[in-house]
Amino acid sequence: MPSPTGTIRKARFGPYELDFRAGELRKNGYRIRLQDQPLQVLALLLEHPSEVVTREELRQRLWPTDTFVDFDHGLNNAINRLRDALNDSADAPRFIETLPRRGYRFLAEVRNEAPSVPSTIAASSSENRVNELGVKTVVTISADDATHSVARQDRPKKAWFAAAGAGFGALLLGLAFVWRASLSHAAPVHIQSIAVLPFENLSSNSEQDYLADGMTEALTTELARLSALRVVSRTSTKVYRGTKKSLPEVAKELQVDAIVEGAVIRSGDRVRIDAQLILAGTDRHLWAKGYERKLDDVVALQSELAQAIADEIHIRVTPEERARLAAVPSVNAEAYEAYLKGRFLWNERTEKGISRAVDFFEEAIAKDPGYAPAYSGLADSYSLLGFYGVLPPKEAYSRAQTAATKALQIDPSLAEAHVSRAEAVCALEWNWPEAESELKRAIELNSNYDTAYRKYSNYLIGMGRSDEAIAAAKKALELDHLSITLGTHLAWIQYLARNYDLAAAQYEKTLDLSPNYARAHRDFALTLAEEGRYEDALREIQKGIEFSDRSPLMLKVLGYVYAKSGKKREARNVLRELREMSRTRYVSPFDLAVVHAALGEKDAAFSYLEKACDDRAGQLIWLNVHPLLDSLRRDPRFANLVSRVGLPKAEPANLSATSAEHSQ
DSSP states (O other): OOOTTSOOSEEEETTEEEETTTTEEEETTEEEOOOHHHHHHHHHHHHSTTSEEEHHHHHHHHSOTTSOOOHHHHHHHHHHHHHHHHTOOSSSOSSEEEETTTEEEEOSOOEEEOOSSOHHHHHHTEEEEEOTTSOEEEEEEOTTTOOEEEEEOOOOSSHHHHTOOHHHHHHHHHHHHHHHHHHTTSOOOOOOEEEEOOOEEOSSOGGGHHHHHHHHHHHHHHHHTOTTSEEOOHHHHGGGTTOOSOHHHHHHHHTOSEEEEEEEEEETTEEEEEEEEEETTTTEEEEEEEEEEEGGGHHHHHHHHHHHHHHHHTOOOOHHHHHHHHOOOOOOHHHHHHHHHHHHHHTTOOHHHHHHHHHHHHHHHHHOTTOHHHHHHHHHHHHHHHHHTSSOHHHHHHHHHHHHHHHHHHOTTOHHHHHHHHHHHHHHHOOHHHHHHHHHHHHHHOTTOHHHHHHHHHHHHHTTOHHHHHHHHHHHHHHTTTOHHHHHHHHHHHHHTTOHHHHHHHHHHHHHHOTTOHHHHHHHHHHHHHTTOHHHHHHHHHHHHHTSOOOHHHHHHHHHHHHHTTOHHHHHHHHHHHHHHTTTSOOOHHHHHHHHHHTTOHHHHHHHHHHHHHHTOGGGGGTTTOGGGGGGTTSHHHHHHHHHHTOOOOOOTTOOHHHHHHTO
């Protein structure tokens, strides 16, 4: 971000310093996170301290006439962000004074530092480029840290400027080559892990948040396809939306080498995306670029961004990965918008949100029947609706399987669709070998896809391969180590492996991060019950119910703990509530079977388990290992159930003598 006149290297005012060439604002030596447009406003104001900088001058500097934008909103947004960064106030300004309908004036004393290299050399270190909108940009090479920063420049006002002599142009290019060569001996950058922080929505409408979230998730997914790079999942990075933490702090918490930041603004069918890559430990800018595209070109842009970042950090990209990045299908703009809205709602992980997501995915498919991710999103939604019991599992998983199969017919390289198909194959067909094959293929296609490892761990524990299951669950959490979902899942796998002490420790760790996470309280209650800590278990499940609704999944655990602790009357009250609930919504027979088993009512328990098989309840994958069913294992009817489901004949590895005695 060179100064407008090119004569200032750094400008200091109060405790702040703006480095024009690095494009960085610092306070007492610490970098302040600020987007490109507020930085550009500050640069122009610092060039003219105590003078009025008109709104028209700012418009010409930041938004040339052929750039689409809501100017008033954009400028006000940039000024507000700048004031926030400077801890300034419009009512009692220390730095930026507003002159209504005219412009702005910088009030504080400014101390300027001139460039340390001849202006001819500084000029030679720039490459003039024109984007597809005809807006000229300049990529400036900084001698201090050999980093690149992109800043928008005004279009030339003189025709002769665009027709500069060939000899002079050759001289500039030659000097730029020499300048770059002098930087080639800088210490190489080693980046093996990266996180994409939530993109900012700079549009005037907060309803466009789904677009910024969609851009974040799409770029994360594209980068995650690169096997040489560890990419932190969106569920860990989303907590940093609007954070005041420094990038080194964020990187340390996420355990990554680099950070990608970005912003999105939309006007009509046009979208502008600004992104920058930062070496997190030193706050060093490695790369930055702005793009303006039509909405239906944004899908291709995500792959372009991922490729540009991969090239910048010099990671190994396999031929297959490069081919996948290049082979980006076109998509109808309205279909893509509907898809982004669907994913936005799906990520809420609520029954209402997922039900609405189905509508948007179906809308996307109707507008573009060849868009594979929309089918994958639909499959994921139906799988969750089946698991939550919003729809009967057989119906939900059947729809999921159809959608996932269609997605793979269109794009066999879609890892998400392989996972969706694996889950449906497990539940509908009990085809365990095919399910494992699909899960392994998903991991091959995207080694950073934490959901693939999570689902694979479910499969492995169900097959009695507990050590492999724990390793897969740990791998998922490693990829997204701040995820409360994955933390709870690792504890769940430890619970199914009968490692109750390890499960309890992991639940406590997860609840330290998110004390109101209902699922962790619910599952922790089961672990405590197996340890005989019934009062503690009741407190946990009551918290789970308090922080959620009284869903069948919650009531099942409440009834089980009541029964195990000898409170049979209370357990039967829960059974009555579940049966009453089944009049208006689906309640899994598996949930009823669990409570009857804990009450010692085996005939009723087996009757409901048979119905659960008919319904294709998803929990049947854990039939061989689930502690809730220990009291039934010695009954011949249990072996028949295992055979019907097609699971290998196996005993849980750590089934205690006490459990065996209780099962008589």
